[in-house]
Amino acid sequence: MIDNKELLEQFRQFIWQNKTANAIELSIETVDWNGSEPRLTYQVVKMLPHDANEQQIEAAMQDLCANSNYFAICAICKKPELAGRMYDEYLCQSCAKSQ
Numbered sequence: 060m061i062d063n064k065e066l067l068e069q070f071r072q073f074i075w076q077n078k079t080a081n082a083i084e085l086s087i088e089t090v091d092w093n094g095s096e097p098r099l100t101y102q103v104v105k106m107l108p109h110d111a112n113e114q115q116i117e118a119a120m121q122d123l124c125a126n127s128n129y130f131a132i133c134a135i136c137k138k139p140e141l142a143g144r145m146y147d148e149y150l151c152q153s154c155a156k157s158q
């Protein structure tokens with residue numbers, strides 16, 4: 060559980076809103092490690108009714124930001140990062156390399 064407000068704000072940059080005819084989709088960037096090169100893809104992680112209001116969308120966004128399955132914070136540089144891009148549970152790639 061992540062409860063630092065400033066960091067939660069920063070996670071928003073990784074969340075994409077897409078309105079379709081039937082729903083509002085919230086997607087996050089994920090990294091697909093299958094294959095030779097890691098590939099950036101988008102995964103729909105939350106569907107809201109197409110007529111969801113601002114508060115409902117906001118609540119869903121905050122919910123996602125607090126989900127450590129999707130986002131992480133590096134223990135050393137304190138940078139917000141996608142969980143899928145982390146070196147491990149605690150370190151981002153660049154900090155892991157400089158260790």
Ligand SMILES: [Zn+2]
Binds near residue numbers: 133136137150153
């Ligand atoms: Zn780091």
